[in-house]
Amino acid sequence: MSLFNHIYRFFSSSSSSTSLAATKEVVETIIQDNRVAVFSKSWCSFCHSTKDLFNTNFPNTSIKVVELDEHEDGSAIQAYLLEKTGQRTVPNIFVNRQHVGGNDDVHSMFRKGQLAKLVNSEA
Numbered sequence: 676m677s678l679f680n681h682i683y684r685f686f687s688s689s690s691s692s693t694s695l696a697a698t699k700e701v702v703e704t705i706i707q708d709n710r711v712a713v714f715s716k717s718w719c720s721f722c723h724s725t726k727d728l729f730n731t732n733f734p735n736t737s738i739k740v741v742e743l744d745e746h747e748d749g750s751a752i753q754a755y756l757l758e759k760t761g762q763r764t765v766p767n768i769f770v771n772r773q774h775v776g777g778n779d780d781v782h783s784m785f786r787k788g789q790l791a792k793l794v795n796s797e798a
């Protein structure tokens with residue numbers, strides 16, 4: 676990193692290693708590039724349940740899991756997700772670029788047959 680960049684970062688208002696714009700870009704790219712994106716925490720039982728649901732019922736659909744507790748910008752990502760979706764908790768799930776909510780929501784959609792439709796839609 677250049678001396679200018681060090682000085683710029685020192686005086687910039689953001690205290691995290693990544694700016695809000697960069698965090699937004701990271702999250703939006705993950706949502707865009709993956710049919711199923713799950714923002715998760717490795718120790719969270721609700722997150723395990725969500726991952727099991729997809730792995731068991733949609734084994735041919737790859738899912739992108741971001742474990743926020745293992746990510747250096749996990750807190751910033753969680754803060755951006757709150758701003759974007761109004762949801763503070765994990766798992767925070769997107770299917771075909773659509774926010775579907777948390778574990779309760781995704782199980783409810785699955786029981787109603789709505790999840791399969793969304794996973795397999797061409798959106």
Ligand SMILES: N[C@@H](CCC(=O)N[C@@H](CS)C(=O)NCC(=O)O)C(=O)O
Pocket residue numbers: 716719720721722763764765766776777778779780
């Ligand atoms: N009803 C929610 C419950 C989710 C929940 O309570 N998640 C906990 C972790 S297991 C959480 O996000 N806690 C706040 C945090 O970790 O920042 C769902 O079904 O997804």
